Amino acid sequence: MAAVLRRMRVDRVNSRIHLAAGLCLLLVALSSAAPARGAGPRAIASRTFSLSDTGRLHLTSKHKFTLNEQGYASGTISGAIYIHLNVVSTNHVTAEVNIYPSGGSITGYANASYHPSGSVATFNGTMYLARGTGRYSRARGSGLSFTGTIKRENDAVTVHVNGRMSA
Amino acid sequence: MSKLLALTALLLALLWSLAPAGAQAVTELASLHASFSPNRLGAPTTIAFGFHLATSEGAAPPPLTSLDLRIPAGMNYTDTTLGLAICQPAALQATGLAGCPPNSRLGYGTALVEVPFGTGQGHEIPEIQAVSGPSPHGNLVVLFYANGLYPVYAQLAFSGEVLPDSGRYGSQLATNVPLVSSVPGGPDVSIVDVQTTIGPSHLTYYKHVHGRLVAFRPRGVAVPERCPHGGFPFAAEFTFQDASHTTAATTVPCPPRRHR
Numbered sequence: 061m062a063a064v065l066r067r068m069r070v071d072r073v074n075s076r077i078h079l080a081a082g083l084c085l086l087l088v089a090l091s092s093a094a095p096a097r098g099a100g101p102r103a104i105a106s107r108t109f110s111l112s113d114t115g116r117l118h119l120t121s122k123h124k125f126t127l128n129e130q131g132y133a134s135g136t137i138s139g140a141i142y143i144h145l146n147v148v149s150t151n152h153v154t155a156e157v158n159i160y161p162s163g164g165s166i167t168g169y170a171n172a173s174y175h176p177s178g179s180v181a182t183f184n185g186t187m188y189l190a191r192g193t194g195r196y197s198r199a200r201g202s203g204l205s206f207t208g209t210i211k212r213e214n215d216a217v218t219v220h221v222n223g224r225m226s227a
Numbered sequence: 228m229s230k231l232l233a234l235t236a237l238l239l240a241l242l243w244s245l246a247p248a249g250a251q252a253v254t255e256l257a258s259l260h261a262s263f264s265p266n267r268l269g270a271p272t273t274i275a276f277g278f279h280l281a282t283s284e285g286a287a288p289p290p291l292t293s294l295d296l297r298i299p300a301g302m303n304y305t306d307t308t309l310g311l312a313i314c315q316p317a318a319l320q321a322t323g324l325a326g327c328p329p330n331s332r333l334g335y336g337t338a339l340v341e342v343p344f345g346t347g348q349g350h351e352i353p354e355i356q357a358v359s360g361p362s363p364h365g366n367l368v369v370l371f372y373a374n375g376l377y378p379v380y381a382q383l384a385f386s387g388e389v390l391p392d393s394g395r396y397g398s399q400l401a402t403n404v405p406l407v408s409s410v411p412g413g414p415d416v417s418i419v420d421v422q423t424t425i426g427p428s429h430l431t432y433y434k435h436v437h438g439r440l441v442a443f444r445p446r447g448v449a450v451p452e453r454c455p456h457g458g459f460p461f462a463a464e465f466t467f468q469d470a471s472h473t474t475a476a477t478t479v480p481c482p483p484r485r486h487r
Binding site (some may be wrong): 122149213 | 308310330359362365434452
């Protein structure tokens with residue numbers, strides 16, 4: 061009788077362990093399937109998700125062919141954004157983009173065609189994510205679309221970045 | 228008046244047809260000049276440029292069909308507020324400069340045109356306007372408009388596209404020049420001389436500030452921060468109706484060093 065009772069207790073403990081393990085697996089699977097809303101991606105494991113951000117920036121300074129811009133990015137990743145926009149030629153720009161979301165930073169580089177026309181110049185190209193820090197230390201991505209406008213009267217920039225990234 | 232025009236056209240056409248074949252095998256000569264005002268390193272400026280076309284025989288050149296003006300490397304377009312508005316070519320052609328927003332103006336100048344077999348001295352078109360045009364290929368577009376009334380009745384409207392260049396030249400203004408009849412039905416006019424500016428000199432733009440329209444002077448394209456040995460190079464290639472070409476080059480001297 062005592063042996064039967066001992067056996068039943070062992071079975072109950074085993075089934076609890078299985079249940080806990082199953083729940084853990086489910087949580088891991090869910091967390092890697094999609095980015096947590098609002099909390100932003102975690103740095104525990106690298107995972108891929110869609111990025112769709114818009115930045116609105118104003119000119120802070122100019123140096124030779126470079127416009128230095130500062131503003132705020134909102135969308136999948138929110139935070140302060142800084143762009144150094146370098147006008148390479150009459151129809152080509154390059155940019156270094158730094159975003160500072162909570163708990164880290166992301167740095168990307170962009171290459172775009174540049175089309176001044178009247179009061180607005182537009183740019184259209186691609187961007188890659190070169191590095192990150194903190195929660196975004198594994199931030200990587202390439203071929204992201206990099207588009208936007210420059211208001212020529214005051215050099216205010218609106219930028220849109222879309223594509224897949226991992227973090 | 229119309230009889231006079233028709234008679235002139237007939238005479239010109241007759242002269243054209245009677246001209247010896249050798250008369251068309253001429254050598255075109257071109258000269259180019261350019262200047263910056265002010266000529267200061269890194270400063271926004273007004274670019275003035277002009278060219279004169281002739282033949283080695285001293286007669287008027289064949290009608291011009293294209294002009295590529297090459298502009299020195301290092302000119303800074305990032306800071307300019309020239310061309311904050313766009314002028315539509317149809318409006319420019321229909322009503323002249325009045326059809327264009329003031330903030331589309333880029334510069335102005337004069338031209339000399341010549342009827343075929345003229346003296347080569349040319350007849351002045353006292354007003355050329357340069358305005359910012361729509362950009363079908365994403366490049367800056369300059370529309371030129373010249374309104375000639377007498378003795379050559381010609382509305383010249385043509386556009387140039389600012390394209391990137393390489394080496395000593397940072398960009399080029401590639402311009403196609405349409406053929407314009409000297410008189411209705413007559414031969415095309417030859418452009419002998421053009422002087423024009425691209426820059427804020429004598430231009431006034433307007434903007435709304437707290438509901439009021441305020442005049443301001445646009446900022447020009449900036450002179451390069453460094454002057455290459457020998458000065459800032461400009462060059463031009465001219466193509467004529469008979470498919471002949473000629474080139475010309477000039478430099479803007481380096482500005483004098485500022486003493487501190």
